[in-house]
Amino acid sequence: MTAPRRRGRPGHDQDAVLTAAVRLFNEQGYDATSMFEIAESLGITKSSVYHHISGKEQLLQMAMDRALDGLFEAAEDVRELDLPAIERLERLIRSSVLVLAERFEFVTVLLRVRGNTEVEQHALTRRREFDAVVTELVKQAQAEGDVRPDVDPATAARLLLGMVNSLTEWYRPRPGGAEAIADAVISIAFEGLRM
Amino acid sequence: MTAPRRRGRPGHDQDAVLTAAVRLFNEQGYDATSMFEIAESLGITKSSVYHHISGKEQLLQMAMDRALDGLFEAAEDVRELDLPAIERLERLIRSSVLVLAERFEFVTVLLRVRGNTEVEQHALTRRREFDAVVTELVKQAQAEGDVRPDVDPATAARLLLGMVNSLTEWYRPRPGGAEAIADAVISIAFEGLRM
DNA sequence: TTGATAACCGACCGATCGTTCGGTAGATAT
DNA sequence: ATATCTACCGAACGATCGGTCGGTTATCAA
Numbered sequence: 450m451t452a453p454r455r456r457g458r459p460g461h462d463q464d465a466v467l468t469a470a471v472r473l474f475n476e477q478g479y480d481a482t483s484m485f486e487i488a489e490s491l492g493i494t495k496s497s498v499y500h501h502i503s504g505k506e507q508l509l510q511m512a513m514d515r516a517l518d519g520l521f522e523a524a525e526d527v528r529e530l531d532l533p534a535i536e537r538l539e540r541l542i543r544s545s546v547l548v549l550a551e552r553f554e555f556v557t558v559l560l561r562v563r564g565n566t567e568v569e570q571h572a573l574t575r576r577r578e579f580d581a582v583v584t585e586l587v588k589q590a591q592a593e594g595d596v597r598p599d600v601d602p603a604t605a606a607r608l609l610l611g612m613v614n615s616l617t618e619w620y621r622p623r624p625g626g627a628e629a630i631a632d633a634v635i636s637i638a639f640e641g642l643r644m
Numbered sequence: 645m646t647a648p649r650r651r652g653r654p655g656h657d658q659d660a661v662l663t664a665a666v667r668l669f670n671e672q673g674y675d676a677t678s679m680f681e682i683a684e685s686l687g688i689t690k691s692s693v694y695h696h697i698s699g700k701e702q703l704l705q706m707a708m709d710r711a712l713d714g715l716f717e718a719a720e721d722v723r724e725l726d727l728p729a730i731e732r733l734e735r736l737i738r739s740s741v742l743v744l745a746e747r748f749e750f751v752t753v754l755l756r757v758r759g760n761t762e763v764e765q766h767a768l769t770r771r772r773e774f775d776a777v778v779t780e781l782v783k784q785a786q787a788e789g790d791v792r793p794d795v796d797p798a799t800a801a802r803l804l805l806g807m808v809n810s811l812t813e814w815y816r817p818r819p820g821g822a823e824a825i826a827d828a829v830i831s832i833a834f835e836g837l838r839m
Numbered sequence: 840t841t842g843a844t845a846a847c848c849g850a851c852c853g854a855t856c857g858t859t860c861g862g863t864a865g866a867t868a869t
Numbered sequence: 870a871t872a873t874c875t876a877c878c879g880a881a882c883g884a885t886c887g888g889t890c891g892g893t894t895a896t897c898a899a
Contacts, residue, residue: 455844455896455897456843456844456845456896456897456898457843457845457846457895457896458844458845458894458895458896458897459845459846459895459896460845460846460847460895461846461847462845462846476758477758478673478675478760480673480675481675481758481760483885483886483887484886484887484888485885485887493847493848494847494848494849495848495887496847496849496889496890497846497847499887499888500845500846500847501846504887504888505887505888535838563671563672563673563676565672565673565676594839595838596837597831597835597837597838597839599831600828600831600832600837604825604828605828605832605837607810607813607814608807608810608829608832609832609837610810611807611808611809611810611811611813612803612806612810614806614810614813615802615803615805615806615807615810618802618806618809633795633796633800633803634803636792636794636795637800637803637804637833637836638832638836638837639836639837639838640792640836640838641832641833641834641835641836642782642791642792642804642833642834643730643791643834643835644789644790644791644792650866650867650874650875651866651867651868651874651875652865652866652867652873652874652875652876653864653865653867653874653875653876653877654865654866654875654876655865655875655876655877656876656877657876678855678856678857679856679857679858680855680856680857688876688877688878689877689878689879690857690858690878691858691877691878691879691880692876692878694857694858694859695876695877696876699857699858700857700858
């Protein structure tokens, strides 16, 4: 397991910049984080940061892509399964929790953008596509008689994802912690809190 | 129903500035909204805005206070009831949905602050106090045998509030719409999605 | 030793931001 | 008429921001 031994002067690479930036974005918000602070946290100057990236917005773009790619991979995995819709729904919700835990800081960045720029708009569009996948699963499960018919599928999907996405507000990554949270989410969402 | 007829030159008041500001905060984010834009949306100049308020942060403060006051009023109302904990929990969750719908734009502002300044820190502290109230209700309901014992009360409280708070991401105020959403939240959270 | 490569730096620029200040405009009350 | 009150404006400020540019430094391969 030796280091890959890159050419040229050793130092930080693009991924290091992204990691540092994302951490600050989540601590202070994207707008409130300056390129100077990103550079400072890496021990280099502002202009050195621009050697690794093209601009601040690219950092946002890369962070959101890593989050969205993980979520869509999970959706794709579930789509190939030959199972009742409610089972696929349950697995997708579970996977979403695990992806959120695994790519915690990237997902957190994603869930805070407001569509201010074109880059953010595009991310919001992809988010809505993911929402639609979940909504469709709820609808199917309802048609199959496994989900109570008195709730609107779109509303249920949004509330389910609201529960999952709220993890970014309070979950702190710990080994094995994600599975316990996923269990709680599935338990409450599908069986309810009441005994 | 005549206008209150104030003294002096007619025009906007502090509440008008707050309303305009909060709308922009929610569309673009607090940091991304300039005092110029707030003034522009009111048809006055930037310096005129400062006649009504002391600064940008005061607008944030006022918005968050309106949201938090509503939530704590709901918590207080529930506290006085002589009912099983699960009933009080259910009513508090329902009230939270209604407060969120009623003071939608203020709550939305509140739920997006990251604790960057002292004002924001103080709001986060009050939010955590509200969370603790919900957690305590879950714990009591569990002790009374009405909530499944296999979920951690703090986790359950956070997931419940996560569901409720997610409304700011997709709910659009409509007359009578809040009650339907509240029903869906209560239904899923307490009885579960599965039939 | 030399050339290529990759990381870094200091100085600077134009734009935007929140805020201040001194003064003006329009309404009501006396 | 006049005093009072409220709302408004133009001009300017210091600070901060994202980004650019030309040049320097450290490592590896030949």
